[in-house]
Amino acid sequence: MNQSFARQTLRQRLRPWFEGFDVPLVGAIALLCACGLLAMYSAGFDHGTRFVDHARNMLLAGLILFMVAQVPPQRLMALAVPLYTFGVLLLVATALFGVTKKGATRWLNVGVVIQPSEILKIATPLMLAWWFQRREGRAHVRHFVIAGVLLLLPFALIAKQPDLGTAILVLSAGFFVIFFAGLSWRLIVPVAAIGAIGVIALVLAGPTLCEPGVDWVVLHDYQKNRVCTLLDPSKDPLGKGFHILQGMIAIGSGGVTGKGFMKGTQTHLEFIPERTTDFIFAAYAEEFGLIGALVLLAGFSFLILRGLAISFAAPSVFSRLLGGAITMSFFTYAMVNMGMVSGILPVVGVPLPFVSYGGTAMVMLGLSLGILMSISRSRGLMQR
Template sequence: MSHSLNQPTFRQRLRPWFTGFDIGLVIAIALLCGCGLLAMYSAGFDHGTRFVDHARNMALAGLILFVVAQVPPQRLMALAVPIYTVGVVLLVATALFGLTKKGATRWLNVGVVIQPSEILKIATPLMLAWWFQRREGRAQPRHFVAAGLLLLVPTALIAKQPDLGTAILVFSSGFFVIFFAGLSWRLILPVALVGGVSVVALVAAGPTLCEPGVDWVVLHDYQKNRVCTLLDPTKDPLGKGFHIIQGMIAIGSGGVTGKGFMKGTQTHLEFIPERTTDFIFAAFSEEFGLIGCLLLLMCFAFLILRGLAISFAAPTAFARLLGGAITLSFFTYAMVNMGMVSGILPVVGVPLPFISYGGTAMVTLGLSLGMLMSIARARGLMQS
């Protein structure tokens, strides 16, 4: 009798699995998932099973988040070198033996077809956070140079596939780790200044550089076309400029309050290409207008601020660097996607987290948020 009374209840057995979960982060994720389901129901209403599949992908990402959150940051740190090494080896194998589709060699058949570049979205910040954890408090310039090489290897291999969108995401996630590790502003500002001057020069010289027959040397023809289309999409309104023009029309036609849920004409008359994936922000803007976009931006801002708060309070340098990089990667995703849909940035195929359809992207999202929740739990368990 006394033995049965001392046995823990089912609720008591479950409690350790949820102890330390950050409520603010859970709320931010729930809000963005709600926005994603709302947008996908409308944009994918007559697009097969997109809404159901999107909900399934979200559930899978939630399960991955829960499982990864149970793994302590110390265990994640032990996985950093093996995952990064395997990822780079797979990228090299892709370059040598990969499958080519539509002119891009991004996939590798290892019994199942995989896209190794997705692994590096997680592996790169993991590796760099491990690198600086091992040198905490004594990082020297040569350590930052070595970190730069660790970052440039996967970035260059992915860019060569070519997959500029993923290369940008991998580079930015690694750069955030190096920045938080103490990269001097004296090195960042000159590069930023050169970049700014280059953009101004490109805009000024655009009409000449975009003339037929002008070779840009450092870029593929399709990349040159994307930049030239960004500078003047009206040159080919029914061809290369169609995506940008229709996206801007949809965003502008939404006005302040939007046309209303399920009432987007650009969306439902199929003028917006890729309306459930890369250009879903245009469909969202058309139906919910400026107010809806501001609310969506506030949800992303809430997620980012909560993630940064978790990172800054993390117990180790590894957790702080990894958490900060993961958090700011959401800023990169959102900025690049919204920028390209709005005609501010070139179209590079970057999804909008939680909102765009895509199973692989959702799995990566679950892994990233699971690591962030693991960091939050580590701090909470230490305090308890």
């Protein structure tokens, strides 16, 4: 056995570690990483070590992707209940003993300061996928109700911190699991209709509702201000509306072909706030224009389509639901980030995957892609 192993080439020894890796998915990841590195080099070259740190975070995410891809989905399923329970307990502990910064209690000091809500981005869809796997072929209304409770519990705890951006991401990831599990359109359509009516009513009544002293009851003052700023950012162009207006100016000034790499005036004259994190898409669009934005959108679109193809061909209910939810989470991230930078959605602090700076976000990205690759590998190995 040892002599046989010794006669193997390095390629033969490494081959089992990479068997089943989805090459088209790797291609989409490489394209998005390239766009992210270009954007970060330009936007963050005078931000100390932002570019180097971003590249390091990408390498770390790649290592996490590779390691998680070696773990079969069945073993990931065994982590669902303990990880979800642990995450919820940390959220409760954060509410009771958390660290408060700028009016938000989102962090917990356990020797090091952590943000427990990040765990729920993976733990929630993992738990719900496990829940429906256990009820394969016999899911009833009560099972969907319980799934809703499992989803709303972390959502409510995170929204109360308050951290509406992360709460929306957790809610969307969990909702996609429930949707793919067979949630009836008869329940979805009325809720969607009510939401559309609410948005129209908000737009029409915005001038009245946004008057000083009007209490929205269900939202904090800063959340009300974000919605009102979205409806009319020009009302306070040097204050609350500054972020949105500068983002829109940068994107519009890029035109079709952009101003050129490292030539973005809005970016380098520091008119764009948070240009290496939440608003990096504005800096990217200014320099690479509509064509660059379409390349980025094409990369995300292909990543999402490929992820859905991998998920729908998965061998188990758990893998299909988890893979589908993780894939659609990329859609949520990209849509919310680009929407808020473009002035279509309120600013909620959601990073753009592969592009925005952030160590924790990149680690979660590597973990999510690793799970997708694990699902792809499990399908390929079963077909052998």
